[in-house]
Amino acid sequence: MEVFVVEEKYQPDKIEPKWQRFWEEKKLFQAKEEKGKPKYYLLEMFPYPSGKIHMGHVRNYSIGDVVARYKMMKGFNVLHPMGWDAFGLPAENAAIEHKVHPAKWTYDNIDYMRLELKRMGFSYDWEREIATCDPEYYRWEQLIFLKMYERGLAYRKKSQVNWCEKCQTVLANEQVIAGSCWRCHSKVTLKEQEGWFFRITDYVEELLEWCDKLTGWPERVITMQKNWIGKSVGMEIDFPLKNKDGKITVFTTRQDTIYGATFMVLAPEHPLTLKLSKGSPYEQKVKEFVERVSHEDIIKRSSEDYEKEGVFTGSYCINPVTGFDMPIYVANFVLMEYGTGAIMAVPTHDQRDFEFARKYGLKLVVVIQPKETSLDPDKMDRAYTEDGIMVNSGPFNGLPNKEAMEKIADYFEEKGIGRRTVHYRLRDWGISRQRYWGAPIPIIYCDKCGIVPVDEKDLPVILPLNVKIPKTGRSPLPELEEFVNTKCPKCGSPAKRETDTMDTFVESSWYYHRYCSPHYDKGPFEKDKVAYWMPVDQYIGGIEHAILHLLYSRFYNKVLRDLGLVDFDEPFLNLLTQGMVIKDGAKMSKSKGNVVDPGYMIERYGADTTRLFSLFAAPPERDLDWNDQGVEGAYRFLSRIWRLVFETKNLLLNATLPEGEIKNKQAKKVYQKTHETIKKVTEDIERFHFNTAIAAIMELLNEVFSLPIDNRAPDKEVVSVLKDAVRTTLLLLSPFVPHITEELWQEIGEKGSIINQPWPIYDEKVLKKEEKLIVIQINGKLRSRIMVKSDATDDEIKDLALKDEKVKKFIQGKKIKKSIIVPGKLINIVC
RNA sequence: GCGAGAGUGGCGGAAUUGGUAGACGCGCUGGACUUAGGAUCCAGUGGCUUUUGCUGUAGGGGUUCGAGUCCCCUCUCUCGCACCA
Structure with a gap:
């Protein structure tokens, strides 16, 4: 191919913000309940707003985005929401360290991280964004708590509990990992204390039984849950x-x-x-x-x-x-x-x-x-x-x-x-936390009436914001008179509020229901909307939640079912657990100094390159080894496509798509490769082998570069094959790298957003080749290769094989005992 | 100890049902263009070897015309649970 000077260089920072704005303005990712289209609820575990997104998020959400965009192009009505697991300890620690209110810290972080996620170009329906620290969210959690209390599913008891001295709070059994706190890793001690529990043990048999019915879950996670239940x-x-x-x-x-x-x-x-x-x-x-x-x-x-x-x-x-x-x-x-x-x-x-x-x-x-x-x-x-x-x-x-x-x-x-x-080994879920930054438990203690639930009409019990967080880390709530002192809803005499807050795993146990109708103000969610979207078709997140979040969510969904709010047994049909992001042989962490900042990556290489590398370097379930040179490779690949389009743009704009039999040998090869690639990429995305899907597109591009293109005297047929290959490449690549593909789609004269294009389909007829490569083995060892007509009979193949020079040499003077033919693949001659 | 998973070039990883081992990418080597190359392009790249092959998927054995893939034994690593009665 002749090389022309290309004026436009691939500069992601010039195009990425443009397309992000475009998607937002056109509201392309806003999901609506639509009959006639199959629904697809794709969910990635929502992040804790710790300050910045990290590579683990980038990987998790890139995987999710490929699936979301692919399903959209496949004609599904896709729900792809995002939100914030916004209650939790780090906000309080930050308050102590930086003298900033946990609420401000949290909301500032959310604002920053939302910006970062937007810069990655993920296809979220931002209209559905929720933050669990919002009273409009946790008020419904409090309502569900009251319903659970009514039914005896939430109860108070004194028991030996796990105490984390550093976090100054009680932990559930699931949150003690090898004797240490799941969050801060410090030693956990036992302590006699009163607190609130959810009766998860009432559901133990059902949780166990359903383990075997969760066929879309990784075996590993199922085993871990079964072991945890420990029947x-x-x-x-x-x-x-x-x-x-x-x-x-x-x-x-x-x-x-x-x-x-x-x-x-x-x-x-x-x-x-x-x-x-x-x-x-x-x-x-x-x-x-x-x-x-x-x-x-x-x-x-x-x-x-x-x-x-x-x-x-x-x-x-x-x-x-x-x-x-x-x-x-x-x-x-x-x-x-x-x-x-x-x-x-x-x-x-x-x-x-x-x-x-x-x-x-x-x-x-x-x-x-x-x-x-x-x-x-x-x-x-x-x-x-x-x-x-x-x-x-x-x-x-x-x-x-x-x-x-x-x-x-x-x-x-x-x-x-x-x-x-x-x-059973499973114990009831202790949800009391002696911390400030969490959802208040809606309970009142009255000297006369004892434990009295807050009246439903008085919800939410709002977490007061006018507090100072003590240095010790202890909750300011018990000392906050205006919060603690209240009246007994039953007898009206002075009473005291519960000052424990709920475990943050309670919020994450039902956020996926809330996404279905995030602004609904008459209940936790609209029943028919949940009925439309739920259960989640594909859930994606880290293996670290194999027991914790995933077991609690399964339990919670069953409780909601028994409260008559939902009518399915399990919340997540399919689960994908992605591996960790590793650098220099260790998990990325500040203490090891091996952290790669996504923000820096986006700045230097763009979102598309960052996404592409994190998808290409390893299959999702495995750990991903971050490699700076590998990132360069991903960038190089995108630059090559960019160059190809700009070098051939003028030809493409006037070209038609291939019709009928293609005569040019090289063009025909590319045409076939194009269809093979559609097949391969489609199958690979379906089974989450994104790395091989990308490799297949790279192969196609390598093949396209071999086309004999003369810019001054273009061959119509060759150009038509080129156009088809370029269009297909862009379509297949768009779920992985949406910005560059939108841009180039426009450059080659196509109209509208690439996300609205149907996913390409391959033609079985094109895949059929006239000649096939047959491998010749003698006694199981590879000796030669021959090209034979696709419709050749076994006898013909055998004859051709025996005439082969190399074969002759090997079977000279030997008696052929038998030969085995694998259609379209090989012949093995035994002698 | 129990349970699960894995072991393939210098590296990340391919090989979907037993049928061309090492796709694709990184790195490396040589070449082209160039004031320059950390840009780009072309060629090569598991090991050994007289270009004829031999050998090779942690190690050993087996089944098979044929094994990275199936079976048995051993070793190593990762993860989960761990005095669970």
Whole structure:
């Protein structure tokens, strides 16, 4: 191709703002409920307005934008909203550090980040923008809270809670990651405190069951949710105390081993622990032990090398099936939170019990024998936890232990000493936060009437803004008399408001419903609009919310369903979890100094290049390795397209599209490649392989550059193929890089926005080639390649292959045993 | 420990159902144009090798006409849960 000097250079800063303005003025992304068009609700996890967008956002939202724009071109009615998860701690910390009010800090950040997102050219319907710190948002959250309270789904209780000293607040179990605070990573301690809970455990079975029906979710996330729910099926069994009234109830999943239970172990927090030792010579020791353990933090107690220790309480209980006197111990490895806080110890068949028994010289009885060998309790060096045949187990002797499980359960239920039970690891969701910057919990405490919900007509309970945030980080609300002091809605006497605020995960549990009718002022959302748009067809966000936000949202949606507000079971049909953005082998972070600022990238290379690189460098689920030279490559690619259009612009403006058979060989090749690319890119976008979709377009462009174009004596046919290829390239590329494609679309004389164009379709007929490349293998090894007619029969292919010079050389003097032909691909000759 | 996923050139990554391993991009090498090149264009680029091949997808074994892909064993890494009774 002849090279001409191009006056116009690709300068993204000149075109990007122009098109962003154009989209906004034409309201191209405003979604309306429309019958006759299939709806598509595309949602990306909304950001916390921390100040600036980061590369993780850029990646998440670029992925989403490709899907949104693609679906629009495919004829879907797309809802693609954006908003702000605007309550939360960093606003308070900023207030302390910079002496600026959390509200001002938050809204300033929102203003700045909205600008940044707009500079990226994302196709959001900004009319639907919401900020969760807006009373018009959280008033509905408070209303839902009241409905939940009415139904007993929100309740107050005193319990051992996770306390983050740095954040000065309570955390839900899901928010404690390996003993540390999910937000600030500092150590979490246990604390007795009263607070509000959502009864997520009421929905535990449904949440678990639906895990298997969420076929559009990554397996990984499903597994994590299942593990978190932690269902285990077993029995509760009663062990009567010896010489005392009462019993100890244990939970076990191994009732088949009960004949081998030789001692009992209680959690230090178990109510019987101190009682049982009272008055015995062991009382003091037990007290000291319990005291010591209770001061150890969660991290230490759950660490791998935590030594298993215990103390004898001085009491015994009786094994209900063997009559054996079981000494009762208290030990640090038994958790009060799980099961009943007491375990029957079977040292022969549980490794922990085994170690404990050896340490304190307790009795071992084998009750399950492996098939091959015979276990001797004195010679065992570890517990036997596999399956086997029951021994020393009275009426159950000789049975395989798996079979005995049910029989023992029946037997215990008949005798009334045990019952089948199911335990879950999932606890109720603690939503009280002792922080200021959150939605107030709409509850009033009255000395006479007790806990009284705020009247619905008095909502919202507005978070007062005229406060000073104390340096300690403690909430100013309890000291704020004008907020705290109120009247009891029931009896009218002076009363006090709840000063805890809600966990910010409550806001994010229903924002996607609110997007459907964001300005509705008669309820949380308009039912028919939610019915039209929901559920979310595609949700995109980080894997870090695999449990937290995604489990809470599933729960919340089910609550809304049971309140009669929505009529579907699950909020998110399909989920895509994108990987982290990495630089120099580590997650981008300020402390590591490897942060790439999107603002700088946009300034230097433009939004299109930034988007293109973040989509091209890795498939969405994987971590993305940020590479500055890779960005250059993306910019270079866009510059090449730019140049191609300007070099051929005059030809394109007057050209027609290809018609009929194309004679020029090279042109025909490009024409076929164009159609192949449409097919490939369409399929790749559908399965979220954006990197290979972009690679395919790059290939097409490389092919286009091979066209024999003579600017002075242009060949009509060649130019028509060029025009078709350029148009197609722009259309296929537009979801990835919308600005440059809009600009060039206009340059080649096309009318209107490219987003309003239908997605290109390929012609099956064009894909059919007259000749195909057939690979020849001999004994599975590649030896030669031949071109054969597409309609060649197997015999013809075989003949041609055997005539091939290279093949002849390899099969010389050998007998051909057989040949395998894969149509259109290869022939393998076995000899 | 349990569960899930992964291991492919110097690098990011392709190979959708067992059928040409390394698409595409980065980097690198050589060349062209140039006062210059960190612009652009052309050619090359897994390793070894007498250009004839041999070898190669963490390692070992297997199934198959044919294995990166399926099966078994081992190693390494990442993530999640972690004394869960």
